[in-house]
Amino acid sequence: MTLTSKIGYKVNCGPFAPEVYRLPFPNFYRYSGGMSEDQFVDQELKRLRESGLNVVSQENLAAIIIEVIQGEGGFNPAPKAYIKGLREFCDKHGIVLIFDEVQAGFGRSGKWASYEHYDVLPDLSTWAKSMGSGMPISAVIGKKEVMDAALPGTIGGTYIGSPLSCVAAIATLKYMEDININALGEHVGNVIRSRFNEMKARFPQIGDIRGVGAMMAMEFVHNGDPRQPDGALCSAVVQGCSERGLIIISAGTHKNIIRILSPLTIEDELLHKGLDIIEGVIEEAVGVPERI
Numbered sequence: 108m109t110l111t112s113k114i115g116y117k118v119n120c121g122p123f124a125p126e127v128y129r130l131p132f133p134n135f136y137r138y139s140g141g142m143s144e145d146q147f148v149d150q151e152l153k154r155l156r157e158s159g160l161n162v163v164s165q166e167n168l169a170a171i172i173i174e175v176i177q178g179e180g181g182f183n184p185a186p187k188a189y190i191k192g193l194r195e196f197c198d199k200h201g202i203v204l205i206f207d208e209v210q211a212g213f214g215r216s217g218k219w220a221s222y223e224h225y226d227v228l229p230d231l232s233t234w235a236k237s238m239g240s241g242m243p244i245s246a247v248i249g250k251k252e253v254m255d256a257a258l259p260g261t262i263g264g265t266y267i268g269s270p271l272s273c274v275a276a277i278a279t280l281k282y283m284e285d286i287n288i289n290a291l292g293e294h295v296g297n298v299i300r301s302r303f304n305e306m307k308a309r310f311p312q313i314g315d316i317r318g319v320g321a322m323m324a325m326e327f328v329h330n331g332d333p334r335q336p337d338g339a340l341c342s343a344v345v346q347g348c349s350e351r352g353l354i355i356i357s358a359g360t361h362k363n364i365i366r367i368l369s370p371l372t373i374e375d376e377l378l379h380k381g382l383d384i385i386e387g388v389i390e391e392a393v394g395v396p397e398r399i
């Protein structure tokens with residue numbers, strides 16, 4: 108609860124753990140303002156280094172945690188060079204680097220870990236969601252020196268080590284291997300990407316199509332401007348889809364992004380049926396002429 112930037116989750120809750128500091132996510136689409144990716148990464152890494160002067164001293168920093176591809180934030184992939192720079196920064200200052208794979212892990216990006224797209228290893232990573240096929244279980248994976256720092260028996264909890272959840276997770280992982288979940292993630296992503304690109308060509312209100320593997324998102328903006336999010340249109344699309352039997356949710360700070368979180372085992376026909384509904388609802392919402 109302390110870590111999340113989704114303030115909606117925190118209303119009337121608290122107090123939260125102190126000394127968690129945040130930097131804006133390096134969201135290239137939204138904040139690059141015409142810069143090249145290299146220039147943008149330079150700027151963002153400078154901001155990171157400066158945070159040691161004006162946010163919190165590096166000596167007081169235990170860990171940095173990031174989703175290399177944001178989930179709730181709207182499927183924003185951090186630029187590759189940024190994650191490399193972040194790793195160097197953590198190595199230089201002895202800071203533990205943690206990648207949160209809770210949403211992006213287990214094939215959703217087309218790889219087991221979304222950080223495999225980055226050629227960078229974290230010191231720790233966090234995992235959950237699909238891991239237990241709905242049974243409550245999560246995992247922390249890490250380097251020996253970090254994992255072994257806690258003495259045996261010193262990390263506990265009421266729900267820890269549930270045999271049922273462990274069996275479910277082992278069976279799930281095996282099944283994911285058997286069906287080659289990563290290839291399925293890649294396939295689902297390709298279907299969505301090509302349909303989304305067609306939609307972008309039809310509707311100028313779609314400012315960006317992006318994603319890695321099956322983590323595909325479309326972002327609605329006014330006037331083609333990444334800094335003018337169109338949350339109202341997105342909300343109308345979510346509502347319209349729901350009226351036609353398709354449940355989708357919005358994402359991003361301005362709730363102007365639709366991300367697809369279908370099962371990776373979905374059949375093409377059903378996936379297209381859902382995408383047809385999205386396309387039809389956008390068409391109705393923006394009132395475009397008939398398809399040529």
Ligand SMILES: Cc1ncc(COP(=O)(O)O)c(C=O)c1O
Nearest residue numbers: 108174178179207208209210211
């Ligand atoms: C990326 C990510 N990390 C963490 C969480 C939640 O973690 P927890 O259940 O431990 O609060 C979520 C939940 O949606 C998530 O998307």
